[in-house]
Amino acid sequence: MTLAPAPAFAQQEKKEPVDCTQVKCIALTFDDGPGKYAGTLLDTLKKYDAKATFFLEGQYVKSRPAYVKRMAAEGHELGNHSYSHPDFTKIEAGAVKNEIQKTQDAVKKAAGVEPKLLRPPYGMADLATSDVAAEFGMPMILWTAGSQDWSSKNVEAIQKQTLAVAKPNGIILMHDWVKQTVDGMPALIKTLKNKGYHLVTVSDVIKNEKLEPGDIFPVPAGWEQ
Ligand SMILES: [Zn+2]
DSSP states (O other): OOSSSOOOOOOHHHHHOTTTTSSOOOEEEEEESSSHHHHHHHHHHHHHHHHOEEEHHHHHHHHHHHHHHHHHTTTTEEOOSSOOOOGGGGGGGHHHHHHHHHHHHHHHHHSSSOOOOOGGGOOOHHHHHHHHHHHTTTOOOOOOOOOHHHHHHHHHHHHHHHHHHHHEEEEEEETTTTTHHHHHHHHHHHHHHHOOOOOOOOHHTTTOOOOOTTTSSSOTTTOOO
């Protein structure tokens, strides 16, 4: 970990305070990036004044740092999604720690901020993962539903699936390396807004969950505390 002072970055945009207990909120989340279409996605989010959460993979933070800097500057939330996407339940705790730390360091270097949320690759976690997440002070965030974008790779199917599973305080899994997700985003955002949704960050929708470091949310079936 570097102790060098963080470089001065443009101040983060002030977010409108949104109270998700009073209005309909939804959190779109983009995993494995920054993907190669992140720039187009950021343009769309900016145009429609929508916020999102990016669960970043450290190796791509290293290769595409400018997108990460822009995400933070434009008010999006940055989460940790490991460095190289291993299944955390199949590697040693020390290796999990290393995956998380390297990604924290890469994001800090790129954007001057450190992720406060962890999304384990494939959503796979066990009690050992939970212990490591707790050491980093981070809850583990899964999703309430997926867009199936990585499988359908079809603009209409992604929109249809996302609208079918959208619900207040939903956390939707998407990917910014799927071109069709990014291509269909303007229409999807417009439809969600027409349905009364505010597009906010994960931290906005989990504000009242009182999650502790190492907690997992939503709690998956079969999870034992
Ligand atoms: Zn992933």
